[in-house]
Amino acid sequence: MTPESAEPDLLAALGHVDPPPPGVLDAAREVLWSAVAQEMLATGPASGHAADVGRSESAPGRRADRPPDPGA
């Protein structure tokens, strides 16, 4: 095996992790649902028009002309 061909295989093996138990994913989704529910309660029923949410972590003008920014 050459170093070139070994690199991806070895790297992939180093990065192997077992899949998470379902409870872990469910618990994280519950946290998200809490945030979703809070926003739904705060804004009332779906209004169908744009809600100005989530702007605190983003800069104006980012949409359309720049890639999504994961934030600081």
Place this chain on the structure above:
Amino acid sequence: MPVEVETDGALIERSVRGRPDAFVEVARRHEVAVHGFLARRAGPQVAADLLGEVWVRAFAGRGGYDPAYPDARPWLFGIARNVLRSHWRAGRAAEHPAATGDPAGTGYPVAEDPWDDVIDRLDGPVRSRALRSAIRALPSAERDVLLLVAWEQLTPAQAATALGVPPGTARSRLHRARAALRLALAAGPAEEES
């Protein structure tokens, strides 16, 4: 007639426009991948603890997402990376209050570069001392791109998005990282550890 699947971008846009619950489908699509990102770098227990925080931060910041990007993974990995950095910063600051600055020029303050811990935890079926040493020796910025591509299966352009750098920068970092690894593997054959 095939059912058209909404892109992540469309779901996120819908979640901004009065249907916040649409965001949960984005989380459901990528929860294993984001958990894997966290677990590879911080272990499964920390990953379990931080995954919810990633979703909450992503949900709070979704208004800045450009829905023209159909795949939200790069954005989510970027958020997960920021959550991890906050976690490491808090942990190291508690352990070593004086550990600040960036003496090695890695781009990360000392308290945020956890690679020694990460590599000590790696326990794959193939344990290559030479490769691990080479990864450890990489500048953090190059290591980040390399592992987003090798572990998270991103393209170099997507890795650039996750890291908030221009695509050309990501490509040149990836090129340098791969060259360094090839050199290291050529110089010292991978040692199999039992």
